[in-house]
Amino acid sequence: MAETSVTVVALAALVTALATGLGALPLLATASLSRTWEGVGNAAAAGLMLGASGQLVIEGLDHGLARTLLGVVLGGLFMLFSRRVLPDSDEASMGVLRGADARKALLIVGVMTLHSAAEGIGVGVSFGGGQDLGVLMTAAIAVHNVPEGLAIALVMVPRGATVVVAAGWSVFSSLPQPILAVPAYLFVALFEPVLPVGLGAAAGAMVWMVARELLPDARERLAVTPTYATLALFTAAMLALGWLVAGG
Numbered sequence: 001m002a003e004t005s006v007t008v009v010a011l012a013a014l015v016t017a018l019a020t021g022l023g024a025l026p027l028l029a030t031a032s033l034s035r036t037w038e039g040v041g042n043a044a045a046a047g048l049m050l051g052a053s054g055q056l057v058i059e060g061l062d063h064g065l066a067r068t069l070l071g072v073v074l075g076g077l078f079m080l081f082s083r084r085v086l087p088d089s090d091e092a093s094m095g096v097l098r099g100a101d102a103r104k105a106l107l108i109v110g111v112m113t114l115h116s117a118a119e120g121i122g123v124g125v126s127f128g129g130g131q132d133l134g135v136l137m138t139a140a141i142a143v144h145n146v147p148e149g150l151a152i153a154l155v156m157v158p159r160g161a162t163v164v165v166a167a168g169w170s171v172f173s174s175l176p177q178p179i180l181a182v183p184a185y186l187f188v189a190l191f192e193p194v195l196p197v198g199l200g201a202a203a204g205a206m207v208w209m210v211a212r213e214l215l216p217d218a219r220e221r222l223a224v225t226p227t228y229a230t231l232a233l234f235t236a237a238m239l240a241l242g243w244l245v246a247g248g
């Protein structure tokens with residue numbers, strides 16, 4: 001097996017970042033969404049994020065139970081704190097988005113960027129454990145980044161962002177992956193101990209986002225049964241996708 005170079009690690013992580021942008025593309029097919037479909041979109045985004053959180057926790061458990069749980073609590077606390085720091089609905093803006101729409105878009109891009117940082121460290125640490133492990137982890141993250149990009153687009157596009165802008169923010173949210181993968185690979189001994197905390201924190205923040213923001217939004221537009229059926233379906237699909245990639 002050829003020795004892994006820094007370039008290989010950086011390129012691998014860059015591919016995972018670009019994959020995120022692909023997730024926005026299905027939204028090109030829809031010019032405008034009805035209120036019901038917006039609700040389905042929010043519930044689907046919630047399910048994709050819940051499934052991804054499950055994968056993060058499972059990955060964290062491989063490295064340490066206590067540190068993963070500590071991370072989950074820290075992630076939840078971080079979100080609690082961020083609600084006070086984020087601008088009020090009236091003052092928020094993000095590109096063409098204003099008010100509550102901008103606040104929601106900022107929040108999802110922020111949470112997904114945070115969780116990509118943990119995944120970037122995961123890629124680097126995996127390459128530290130050998131090239132085969134690194135390639136497997138990279139493939140798993142690249143594949144699951146596509147539905148994560150979809151989750152971001154499902155939140156941003158119905159609120160007025162174009163598909164191209166949503167795809168751009170999706171790729172942006174994954175940039176910590178190439179940026180952090182290289183130092184994590186070079187300094188595995190330093191990063192390995194904090195990895196489960198980071199993975200747990202990302203999961204905690206995402207579950208908070210699902211419960212506090214996405215599901216209430218879905219429920220405003222959709223009845224109970226279709227909301228939770230969509231949530232369950234997309235959570236299961238995300239977990240199955242992760243299982244397929246990791247087991248394949």
Ligand SMILES: [Zn+2]
Pocket residue numbers: 052115119144145148
């Ligand atoms: Zn992810």
